[in-house]
Amino acid sequence: MEIKIVKTTSPKEKPQADKLGFGKYFTDHMFVMDYTEGKGWHDARIVPYAPLSMDPSCMVLHYGQTVFEGMKAYRSADGGALLFRPMNNMKRINLSNERLCIPPIDEEFGVEAVKKLVEVDKDWIPDGEGTSLYIRPFIFATECALGVHPSHTYQFIIIMSPVGAYYPEGLNPVKIYVEDEYVRAVRGGMGFAKTAGNYAASIKAQEVAGKKGYTQVLWLDGVERKYIEEVGTMNVFFKMDGEIITPALNGSILGGITRDSSIQILRSWGMKVTERKLGIQEVYDAHAAGKLEEVFGTGTAAVISPVGELNWDGNIITINDGKIGEISGKLYDTITGIQSGKLEDTFGFTVKVS
Numbered sequence: 001m002e003i004k005i006v007k008t009t010s011p012k013e014k015p016q017a018d019k020l021g022f023g024k025y026f027t028d029h030m031f032v033m034d035y036t037e038g039k040g041w042h043d044a045r046i047v048p049y050a051p052l053s054m055d056p057s058c059m060v061l062h063y064g065q066t067v068f069e070g071m072k073a074y075r076s077a078d079g080g081a082l083l084f085r086p087m088n089n090m091k092r093i094n095l096s097n098e099r100l101c102i103p104p105i106d107e108e109f110g111v112e113a114v115k116k117l118v119e120v121d122k123d124w125i126p127d128g129e130g131t132s133l134y135i136r137p138f139i140f141a142t143e144c145a146l147g148v149h150p151s152h153t154y155q156f157i158i159i160m161s162p163v164g165a166y167y168p169e170g171l172n173p174v175k176i177y178v179e180d181e182y183v184r185a186v187r188g189g190m191g192f193a194k195t196a197g198n199y200a201a202s203i204k205a206q207e208v209a210g211k212k213g214y215t216q217v218l219w220l221d222g223v224e225r226k227y228i229e230e231v232g233t234m235n236v237f238f239k240m241d242g243e244i245i246t247p248a249l250n251g252s253i254l255g256g257i258t259r260d261s262s263i264q265i266l267r268s269w270g271m272k273v274t275e276r277k278l279g280i281q282e283v284y285d286a287h288a289a290g291k292l293e294e295v296f297g298t299g300t301a302a303v304i305s306p307v308g309e310l311n312w313d314g315n316i317i318t319i320n321d322g323k324i325g326e327i328s329g330k331l332y333d334t335i336t337g338i339q340s341g342k343l344e345d346t347f348g349f350t351v352k353v354s
Helices: 059-063 086-099 107-120 196-200 203-211 257-268 280-288 326-340
Strands: 029-036 040-048 066-068 071-075 081-084 132-141 153-163 174-179 216-220 228-231 235-240 243-247 273-276 292-299 303-312 315-318 350-352
Touching: 029 107, 040 107, 059 132, 066 086, 066 196, 071 326, 081 107, 081 326, 086 107, 086 132, 086 257, 107 132, 107 153, 174 203, 203 216, 228 235, 228 243, 235 257, 235 280, 243 257, 257 273, 257 292, 257 303, 257 326, 280 292, 280 303, 280 315, 292 326, 303 326
Parallel strands: 174 216, 174 303, 243 273
Antiparallel strands: 029 040, 029 153, 066 132, 071 081, 071 132, 081 350, 132 153, 216 228, 235 243, 235 292, 292 303, 303 315
């Protein structure tokens, strides 16, 4: 499918690299493609970034039929742009699409749309340390109707935002509150899909944790409330007695792309990485025995986020004296080095845009 391009006649002023924050500024253009039942996906175009016009009866506003992805573009040393495993994002958006009864997109075309948009707005990729161009593809129901059923029309949109560190702490260890009252997802639900409803369900617990001075929430399973699942915006890893353990994907946990990349890299270093059920009590027992060495989260936004403190039902433990662990730091340097092209990509993770 041809992608038509209409460039803006009023380019925005770009923000300073040291004042980016996360998701506050947006580039000059966006990608848009429509779906109509019986016609399929059509009218792919890159147009100036602008507000959307929506009917009050637009189905996404009432029934939440929407999915999204998160990925990044990085400025390489030669002035070009690199993407990190973009095909995995398109495969995952189709996994989410299937769960929410949204028509699949052509995955290769999805990557091509991202590449084309990055090419158009390449000057928006910041070059400061730890910065990148965050890319948000999303699909939502656009049919104007009331009644619970799959929409007959959709839009696929990609917007982009130059960003700095996701957490104010940067690479410094964050404090995590273990949530044991609210439930985010259960098997058979939508926990494995990247859909707005999962994040809406997490906001209350996040608000409670924030008032207690914690950066994020660690979710336990929704049935027994004792098995670790994931942090609000990250998958999570525990290094205990030399072994690195992360919760197995069980249908209620998002299959993170940074999670998978981390597992591949760690195993390439000869480390033992185990994916299995992991109880919060086991983590606390390991800490009491002096065997809990590191805890860290992985995700597109933060890449690697060391955890320095856990609070479970008022029981507070400090991990690695509240300092960045050796593995966390090495993993961060390796992944960001591959993403920026500063390190050799022996895994085939990166895709060159230009």
